[in-house]
Amino acid sequence: MKLLIKTEFKRNLRSWFLWSSIIIGLTILEITLFPAFKDSISNLIDMMSTFPDSFLELFGLNQGGLDLTTAYGWFGMEGYLFMLLIGGSYAGILGSGILSKEEDDKTIEFLLSKPISRNQVLLGKAIVVLINITLLNVILFGIMSFIFASITDYEFVTTLFICIGPFLLEIMFAAIAMFIGVFMTKSRSVMSTSLGLVMGLYFVEIIATVTNKLDFLKYFSPYEYVNAVSVVKDHSIKPLYLLIMLGVMLISAVGTWFFYNRKDISV
Template identity: 35%
Template structure:
């Protein structure tokens, strides 16, 4: 079953992975040509116009975009977090529910296999793909950055791990939601909405101290990229919260799936 699940989910994994790698590849290829002393000067002037809060949102207050690595730490990683968030959410919302949506669950659930095993097998495959997405992108970036110039390896390694802090909770939350649904159509909207609202709340929370509390309602707070860039460490509390959220929602999905009716 795991082999089949890996096979049918490979295509969407490759598409999302290629979007990420493709974007970085383009940036690495064109960066040496677009970043010159002159463009940097006009860029600095442009940055001066923006308030500090806006620059903070993209980590531009603490990192320069004069190099490819600098760009990766700012806009680049925002994009990675968004893509990994979308991919993990969609995977969580679809991987189990697709069987019901396509009505193949009647075939699968009447075979000699426990419901719990169906769920666990699908979760294993999802974890393999979420980790692979982060790992492959990390390897690609490592090779590209090694070729293009100096970079802080430890900082890069920690930064590369941060998408997992949001990817796993997004997956687990959407997995639980999917156990209450019968059609994937509704879940896709919820999954995407959750990612974008969460991303938006995180950005808002950084714009003003008055709305800083919004960060508690955003999964993206768990990405903690600012701390990784400035302190070169991931806050252990963030790791614990991310793991706890993931485990709680996975256990809830497990319990709920045992009782689910395949209508």
Template identity: 25%
Template sequence: MILFKMEWKKQYKSFLIWTLLFMFLSLGFSAIYTQMFTPAQKDSMDIMLKSLPDSMLKTFNIALSGPASMFEPVGFFAYYFQYLYLAACIYASLLGTQALINEESEGTIDFLYAQPLSRSAILFSKFIANFTILSTFWLLSALASLGSLLLFRMSGDPIQEIINGVTKIYLYEWLVLFFFLTLGFFISSILKHARHATSLSLALVFGFYLLGIVGDLLEKLNFLSQWSPVQIGVPSSILNNGLDAAPIVFLFSLVFLTASFYCYRKRDFQS
């Protein structure tokens, strides 16, 4: 419980910044929807987007028809939210990669030595704290996104469709964030210094992101997109196909979490 409270106290400022930023951006983008997609604007946007090559539409995950159509409220949300989702993956990865190594880098590892806690208990407490932080951030973001879409929806937009679409996106993407949190924990259990945590988190997320883009653009390398947790969690893809890889993503998350416990117990601390 002590470590849980310490972790919350350490993270609450960044938690507030990330949460408020997501809420503000969701509100702002939702307000744009009613201005951009009036009947006249829809026709001109449809003509313009159809003139773009398919490769560009695929790269930016722009759908012109189906559940993820950009001209529908949930589809428009899916388009702009893919960039916020990418940022959320970075946040989840940062929480994981900094969770264990910070104590050693900041010289507070001696405090943990003094506690009647095993290394497994230390890691478990830190994981639960960061898991709670990430889940709370995602829940508040979901409520803000849903509330913003309902507030600025057009009169003919079906409320239940908006609720179902946003709920589906957030539930499936939470699993991807959980993956990056556990992967970050594993890296933190073997990392030598906290100064590498941020760069590694960015490299992981953008590396998987680029892997997915290459897989989508090159037919011969299409299998790469199936190995990118970022790509399979793209909102438009979730609306069209769900998340068939959910069991695999969850399994890899458990593997990384288990490996974190093993490596952390074997680690030689430097106080």
């Protein structure tokens, strides 16, 4: 299985590098923009006071929300959202392709003619997904720490939470995408379904935040689970949300295992 993991990792390396570059590049850009904006931020805050509160809430800028005068608050308003959306998309695409590509390319017939069980195939591929996502976030944490430290007072816990939030979200999206990949074997279809989910759920987040009536929707929005205010400002993820996330991961994993071991693999 070691070789399967190594080969699979190598196969996904280019995509990992591309996506990581985008996410890390944007993060660097966002943080380094802060010193330039710092002086005019009071104007921005004045202007925003004319916006409706529910709109501001979307960016975590409502009462009790992010403090835009700090580098972390500034990053939480926009950069963090990019991390969630782009990281989530990457995780969705990674999870989608890892199982379905092998069936789409019909190489699964080769793999399963070797002395290896379907569970080993699954486990190996899941490990590669985990490694890719973890590696991205560890590197991101390192670079972020370095840049925050160079422009402001470094806050270890805040930086850590800024990385843990997207990390959890990414693992969850990847797990769901892998599960979808068991049933849909055309890589493209799995990819669009997973991306649709990643974006669609953000839309749910917007609706849940902007309207007060549909408040229950926030339970269906993973972006709410790790929203900027709680993660960046309060350093916390609600236990209920954490439980939901872990639950979704577990159900996806068990579902993937259950159905992948029982499906006909006909290429």
